Amino acid sequence: MNPYEIIRGPVITEKGSIQKEANNQLTFEVDRKANRVEIRHAIEKVFNVRVEKVRTMQIKGKVKRLGRTMGKRRDWKKAIVTLAEGQNIEFFEGA
Numbered sequence: 710m711n712p713y714e715i716i717r718g719p720v721i722t723e724k725g726s727i728q729k730e731a732n733n734q735l736t737f738e739v740d741r742k743a744n745r746v747e748i749r750h751a752i753e754k755v756f757n758v759r760v761e762k763v764r765t766m767q768i769k770g771k772v773k774r775l776g777r778t779m780g781k782r783r784d785w786k787k788a789i790v791t792l793a794e795g796q797n798i799e800f801f802e803g804a
Contacts, residue, residue: 712751715743719800720787733792739765741786748788756800759793 717738728734739748745763752760766789770782792798 710740710743710747712754715740715747715751716755733794733796735790735792735798737788737790739786739788741784752790756798758796758798760790761793762791764789
């Protein structure tokens with residue numbers, strides 16, 4: 710799989726910025742079929758950093774209602790990536 714297909718994009722939240730400052734952890738939305746090893750290689754190749762640990766979780770889409778119509782948001786996969794000491798990604802510096 711192409712590394713750019715595995716990484717869908719960053720998840721920028723208040724909790725994510727706290728994790729970044731305290732533990733050097735970044736959060737990404739990734740392809741649902743990708744495993745931890747593929748995610749690690751994709752992050753290392755795309756951003757040219759060293760990854761220590763990858764934690765993944767399946768996020769279930771919330772059921773939402775608009776008037777009488779019930780709908781559901783899509784399911785997605787989140788990866789929390791711990792970078793090695795002294796490593797950082799410039800993309801997240803301004804966030």
